[in-house]
Amino acid sequence: MERRAFFLKAGLAGLLVGTEGIVSCTQPRLYGDKNFYINKGVTMIPKLKLSSDRIIKETVGLRPFRESGPRVEKIELGSKTIVHNYGHGGSGWSLSWGTGNQARELVKTTPYKEVALLGCGTVGIATATLLQESGYKVTIYTKDVPPNVTSNLATGTWSPSSRVCLPEKGEAYKDKWEDACRYSFKRMQMSLGLNDIIEWGDEYRVMKNEPGPRNNPGSEVFHLEDLAPDWKRLHDKDHPFKADYVVRKSNMIFNIPSYLNFHLNNFLLRGGKVKIQPITSLDDIDALPEKLVVNCMGLGAKEIFNDEEMYPISGQLACLVPQTEVNYKLATNGAYFITRKDGIYLGGTGKVNSWDTTPDRSETEKWVSILSDLMKEMKG
Numbered sequence: 257m258e259r260r261a262f263f264l265k266a267g268l269a270g271l272l273v274g275t276e277g278i279v280s281c282t283q284p285r286l287y288g289d290k291n292f293y294i295n296k297g298v299t300m301i302p303k304l305k306l307s308s309d310r311i312i313k314e315t316v317g318l319r320p321f322r323e324s325g326p327r328v329e330k331i332e333l334g335s336k337t338i339v340h341n342y343g344h345g346g347s348g349w350s351l352s353w354g355t356g357n358q359a360r361e362l363v364k365t366t367p368y369k370e371v372a373l374l375g376c377g378t379v380g381i382a383t384a385t386l387l388q389e390s391g392y393k394v395t396i397y398t399k400d401v402p403p404n405v406t407s408n409l410a411t412g413t414w415s416p417s418s419r420v421c422l423p424e425k426g427e428a429y430k431d432k433w434e435d436a437c438r439y440s441f442k443r444m445q446m447s448l449g450l451n452d453i454i455e456w457g458d459e460y461r462v463m464k465n466e467p468g469p470r471n472n473p474g475s476e477v478f479h480l481e482d483l484a485p486d487w488k489r490l491h492d493k494d495h496p497f498k499a500d501y502v503v504r505k506s507n508m509i510f511n512i513p514s515y516l517n518f519h520l521n522n523f524l525l526r527g528g529k530v531k532i533q534p535i536t537s538l539d540d541i542d543a544l545p546e547k548l549v550v551n552c553m554g555l556g557a558k559e560i561f562n563d564e565e566m567y568p569i570s571g572q573l574a575c576l577v578p579q580t581e582v583n584y585k586l587a588t589n590g591a592y593f594i595t596r597k598d599g600i601y602l603g604g605t606g607k608v609n610s611w612d613t614t615p616d617r618s619e620t621e622k623w624v625s626i627l628s629d630l631m632k633e634m635k636g
């Protein structure tokens with residue numbers, strides 16, 4: 257149970273070959289020789305360039321958090337059959353294909369072949385794609401399309417259990433979560449190599465001391481041992497940080513703009529339609545021509561369906577000028593960064609029930625300061 261998601265990833269940019277590792281050209285190179293391959297000094301990873309003038313944008317996104325977990329459910333409402341698929345908290349990117357598949361299974365229990373799908377975030381696009389693959393004619397009705405959706409304001413990493421439900425309500429959601437998580441993970445691997453919309457890289461967590469278990473609402477509630485590479489504690493010699501506790505694992509990064517663009521374009525190329533059409537009440541849904549409606553409106557579903565157990569958990573990010581040589585993710589006390597193609601994103605906030613989307617500059621300055629200190633102290 258449980259583990260914090262905000263660790264980061266780090267692509268090993270280069271291994272420092274210690275003096276023992278430098279082989280004279282008169283000596284034969286034995287490629288099986290561990291002295292040639294195994295790092296004898298500290299691992300060298302490139303440093304971030306951190307200063308306030310490198311900040312190119314700041315955003316605050318509202319995670320659509322539901323206390324009992326995402327709602328994937330079929331209901332009858334007036335003349336419509338509604339399949340809900342919303343409320344993914346801090347895990348919507350990660351679980352999108354999995355809950356999309358669960359929604360598709362519910363759609364298959366209906367007699368309809370034409371689907372009105374509400375919402376065009378990562379969950380809506382994944383669900384629409386899966387329905388198309390099963391032969392459904394899908395029209396997306398939405399208030400906004402990327403980049404003007406919450407999904408564009410995410411960190412963009414595999415974190416399937418981040419703020420996905422309240423820990424005390426977690427047991428009831430666990431099996432559905434595991435099913436969604438496993439399906440999503442498999443599906444994500446199919447996008448590898450497609451213009452780098454998804455990449456694997458290293459993620460570090462750097463702490464002065466060993467951390468205790470977390471129990472704040474919505475933190476990582478579940479963990480699957482066998483799905484993805486797990487954290488490994490690093491010996492002092494194997495990392496460049498001035499810290500007693502450093503762990504590393506491989507993790508997936510989603511390059512958000514190109515990922516959404518790729519999948520939305522594919523949906524359109526296969527004949528899907530997108531209509532910009534806000535839903536303001538249940539009457540608007542009733543007026544849609546399709547009998548079957550799949551609801552992927554994220555936080556927008558709260559008001560329309562009067563969902564009292566859903567509220568936002570806001571999260572601020574600050575984007576720095578991209579640095580192509582930096583290809584890892586890292587979390588340390590109170591701050592993290594992730595390196596994507598479109599920039600280096602710093603973050604660290606999670607304000608429960610906050611609807612405020614105004615960036616707080618002092619938060620950004622705090623992260624820049626924490627991460628600058630860490631970089632200054634790096635060995636090598």
Ligand SMILES: Cc1cc2nc3c(=O)[nH]c(=O)nc-3n(C[C@H](O)[C@H](O)[C@H](O)COP(=O)(O)OP(=O)(O)OC[C@H]3O[C@@H](n4cnc5c(N)ncnc54)[C@H](O)[C@@H]3O)c2cc1C
Binds near residue numbers: 346560572
């Ligand atoms: C700071 C931050 C970091 C995050 N990091 C990660 C991460 O690393 N990994 C991860 O897995 N998840 C992460 N998340 C969570 C993830 O971003 C969300 O769970 C996910 O974006 C939800 O997707 P969605 O498609 O349900 O919602 P949205 O992206 O909000 O899409 C909803 C769609 O519905 C439409 N809509 C809404 N209301 C209406 C209406 N009334 N009428 C018509 N259309 C409507 C919107 O226009 C939009 O198109 C993060 C979130 C934040 C804020």
